[in-house]
Amino acid sequence: MLQDERLEAILLYLKDHERITIETVCEINNVSKDTARRYLIKLEELGKVVRIRGGAKKLSYSNELYDYSQRLHMSSTVKDRIGEYAATLIKDGESLILDASTTVQCAAKYLKTNNHTVITNSINVVNELVRKDRIKINILGGTLDPQHQAIYGSRAIKDIQQYKVDKCIIGTCGISEEGISTSIEEEGLLLREMIMRSQQTILLADSTKFNKLFFQKVCGLELIDTLITNEKLPSNLKKELSRHSVEVIDITDHSLSPQIKK
Structure with a gap:
């Protein structure tokens, strides 16, 4: 049996069982304990x-739920740096969609360009942008979720469908080989519409989001143009993102003065 077939045998076993022991890996694949351990490391x-x-x-779906203030303080320094870098990728005059991610709020805070029209469902993004000159803000209609400081619902989805913008900047709860996902169903539906209404989608995701899969899938990796993060990617994610031609920017390898393509 080839290694790939043996790895598949382990995954098939885990479909019907919560866990697998080293001994069971040895039995179903007829291998030594050292080889069994290497297979589990690979998986x-x-x-x-x-x-x-x-x-x-087995890798289970994540069900982590945090309110906005909790999320804002989780990895706050890293989110701030990712947001600051993302802001440097915006050019004067571009139309933007900004979601209700805490990292996107950081990007809004550092935005220094002008003459933008910004569409958002985030109360906190509005609070950041309202202090800046020459930015027109369009707030999506719908129902306010006070826990997440964001507007969701069918009205918000209907509103976003009226726009077409240059760039969409979003965050995510998790990024895996299957794509990006969130724990909030209404957020997932709205995020997908935001992506479909933009010429370019920029995803902001720190390393705590790697290989996490949540209840509501937003989209596959093929709909993401650029990922900005703070660490080297796991090999499986790096391979999948490369397969879908996603530009990956690790902020530890870049200064905050990137050369913007005209």
């Missing part, structure tokens, strides 16, 4: 399993 690198003492368990 973890691929984002397929989580290794535990004595074996591994």
Whole structure:
């Protein structure tokens, strides 16, 4: 049996079981314990399993729910740096969609260009932009979610469908080989519409989002143009993003004065 077939045998076992032991890996693949451990390490690198003492368990969907203030303070320095870099990619006069991500709020804070029309569903993004000159702000209609300081619902989706913009800047709860996802169904539906209404989509995601999969899928990786992050990507994500021609910007490798293509 080839290695890929043996890895698949492990994943098939985990479809019907919560976890698998080293001994079971040895039995179903007829290999030594050292080889079994290497297989589990490989599957973890691929984002397929989580290794535990004595074996591994299946990768389950994340259900983390935090309110806006909690999210704002999680990895706050990293989010600030990602947002600051993202702001340097915006040129004067561009029309923008900004979502309700805390990292996108940081991008709004550092925005120094002018003559923008900005469409957003975020109360906090509005608060950042209202202090700046020569920026027109269009707020989506709908129902305010006070926990996340964002506007969602069918009205917001209907509103966003009326626009076509140069760039869409969004965050995510998780990015995996399957795409980007969120724990809030209404947010996922709105984010997908935001992406469909833009010429270019820029995703802001710190390393805590790598290989995480949440309840509501937003889109596949093929709809993302640029990813801005703060660490080297896991090998499986790097491969998939490259396959879909996604530009990956690791802020640790860049200054805050990128050469903007005209």
